[in-house]
Amino acid sequence: MKKTAIFPGSFDPYTMGHKSVVDQGLSLFDRVIVAIGINVEKRGLLTPENRVALIRDLYHDEPRVEVITYEGLTADLARRLGTPFLLRGMRNTVDFEFERNMMQLNQALNPELTTVLLFTPPEYVAISSSSVREIIAFGGDVSSFMPPGIDLKKYI
Amino acid sequence: MKKTAIFPGSFDPYTMGHKSVVDQGLSLFDRVIVAIGINVEKRGLLTPENRVALIRDLYHDEPRVEVITYEGLTADLARRLGTPFLLRGMRNTVDFEFERNMMQLNQALNPELTTVLLFTPPEYVAISSSSVREIIAFGGDVSSFMPPGIDLKKYI
Amino acid sequence: MKKTAIFPGSFDPYTMGHKSVVDQGLSLFDRVIVAIGINVEKRGLLTPENRVALIRDLYHDEPRVEVITYEGLTADLARRLGTPFLLRGMRNTVDFEFERNMMQLNQALNPELTTVLLFTPPEYVAISSSSVREIIAFGGDVSSFMPPGIDLKKYI
Amino acid sequence: MKKTAIFPGSFDPYTMGHKSVVDQGLSLFDRVIVAIGINVEKRGLLTPENRVALIRDLYHDEPRVEVITYEGLTADLARRLGTPFLLRGMRNTVDFEFERNMMQLNQALNPELTTVLLFTPPEYVAISSSSVREIIAFGGDVSSFMPPGIDLKKYI
């Protein structure tokens, strides 16, 4: 039976840190669905459409990665998609406490769910979407935080 | 001499996690005052009046629990109420660092204060008012996070 | 292709916490190898043979769980067994820091390795082999920490 | 009804950190029982008799503090003493994770138990019995870590 994992997040933008988690996830799962949670009240750096476009461009040669957007609870999304696996990366102890809470909440909402955690490699531990946005706001260069071949300017 | 503890918070809304702390606190103190801190600049999920109503409904058979609202510093509230005891629940290491800071600040403002900490039971560790609000915003079911007998919809 | 995970540890003894990780792991992997690391210089509560026996008894109806003992580095064991996946459970931030170190060390020794982390469910977070050993030393009852059907006394 | 708390530990030796917890505890409880856990296999800096003597000398004017020794599980001691309250001090996040585990284990062994946590004041956060023992082994002066009036040399 094919195994599918949902990799939920805002991905505003998708970074090398996210890519490192999906790369590891692809060795574990047959398919990884990058699920972009949309918050209509919050304007991001990238529009939802451009977040999708960036990730699809990155994985255009990897048919096992799909990209979708969703509104509402991740626990409900997993039910609709018919898979119990959530994939998440962890960088530090603050992430750990956050992920443990999310896991417990998700399981209260959908007892079938299993959260699978992978470590972000040490060289990408400091990279987050919010630090990328902040560096861009200050006119800095984020190319070393982005997946190779992705020019973030094209999507902003 | 009767011992009274103040249990300060926003309680927007009061959850099973809060209830588990007050339940333990009632074995320790003669009276627990649930003190709802009001921030006039911030609109919550529940109005202050409805937060009070929810907690009063929950404890209508427990005369040892009182519910009040307050503005300003908790350290000043404790002085006005004439009790040195603050009651707080702790869920994880992020809470721990926050509570330790609050304790030190409160003691600088009112050296009489003693902060009494109780563990949130493991099954309620993931429950917080903010996660309840988020799940509601996404249309999820929060009944398992609320004290038995409390229908949150009545107070929103 | 079948996916196999190594679940390394001392398992002196195997507890409900370990079982909860393997149970989740079986939904993710085709096979889980419980690999008991043997330290000849350290006398445990259970002999290596009895640790194996306990785990085999527990999984006698689950052919997808294998039990082996090994000496030496886990990174070398993974190479010999021909699988890149290490399965580990995490309970708290102290575990997190330990597991992150182990992951980085293992990857320095065997760059193929992927460490897959699963959360220990909240109700088993306090259970560890060392706490079981300590409670037994003090004459306490550990039956609620052991997998159902396992009578630890038979293996000591 | 009088409220009694058990303050369990090794107290080898009792330090200013311990005293600060008991001082706060006395405002909360009618009686605090300092319960010295004896591990017959481990030789300490102070004999159990001298640990008792030091603490009794310190509280000779405070009849609300009792000192006892015990072997076995704290959860059983609480049952024998007929009190559900364990008193513990917390210094940092490593303590937090340890205490949360202990609380959960104790509750599995004795569901009546409530663990009451107090913060060690910031100026005593670094003081532990093990650091006192280490400083003494290196010939250092520990008088600032001991309660006023206690000359540790008399008890070694």
Place this chain on the structure above:
Amino acid sequence: MKKTAIFPGSFDPYTMGHKSVVDQGLSLFDRVIVAIGINVEKRGLLTPENRVALIRDLYHDEPRVEVITYEGLTADLARRLGTPFLLRGMRNTVDFEFERNMMQLNQALNPELTTVLLFTPPEYVAISSSSVREIIAFGGDVSSFMPPGIDLKKYI
């Protein structure tokens, strides 16, 4: 060769905690530049001009402390000022995780940078600019959190 450290922050307002870091930094460096990062979109308690004035008033007898404002990335500021040293204080594990991230980001942007960390003394660990602002909003007295001789009201 003279050694200069940049002490970056918002300093809204500068507190005893900041002063304790700079005091230690002056024993290590020949010169400390307090660099006030300006975020034009965020209105603070103090205007940038008044933040500068407060810090200059405090150090009017200490020519080795300079005060500047800057916009943009700290990594770029360090390049412009020609010094590789960033000075930062740390209070707790949440600060630690934040500072480690900042260090790694800064080094990706400017590989020359060295982040030098000093502990905030225990008695000032709870003091932060945001807690000072909150206490003021609630009408509390923050004089014990401010450096001696500084009357915060003059700068608001």
Place this chain on the structure above:
Amino acid sequence: MKKTAIFPGSFDPYTMGHKSVVDQGLSLFDRVIVAIGINVEKRGLLTPENRVALIRDLYHDEPRVEVITYEGLTADLARRLGTPFLLRGMRNTVDFEFERNMMQLNQALNPELTTVLLFTPPEYVAISSSSVREIIAFGGDVSSFMPPGIDLKKYI
């Protein structure tokens, strides 16, 4: 005036992690004294003489690094050497809590002391002397954890 830092530790053995801290320290201090604390009751992997030899071999071209051994308290060593600066590296939150305790203890014993903390670079975060010893005990290859040019076998 020349500034000297003491870098205290067991260094059994000295690793790339230690080297990365001293390298950063040399940009900050005029001289770094690597101070090997000797515990006569504990037999290590390397003799004290060989620990000294390894570090001296590594820095034979760097006259600003000295290597000494000492017994007793680091706070006393600093007094004897006439320098107030202790240099320490930090890898994770467990290190952070340990270092904060040490800093506070050292300052109680010698109020002149300033502990200067530097981050271990992310790629060396998992390396510790104890992990090197464990890998060697299991027959693994530690060359990537050792400073370039150092063949650990020569010193064992």
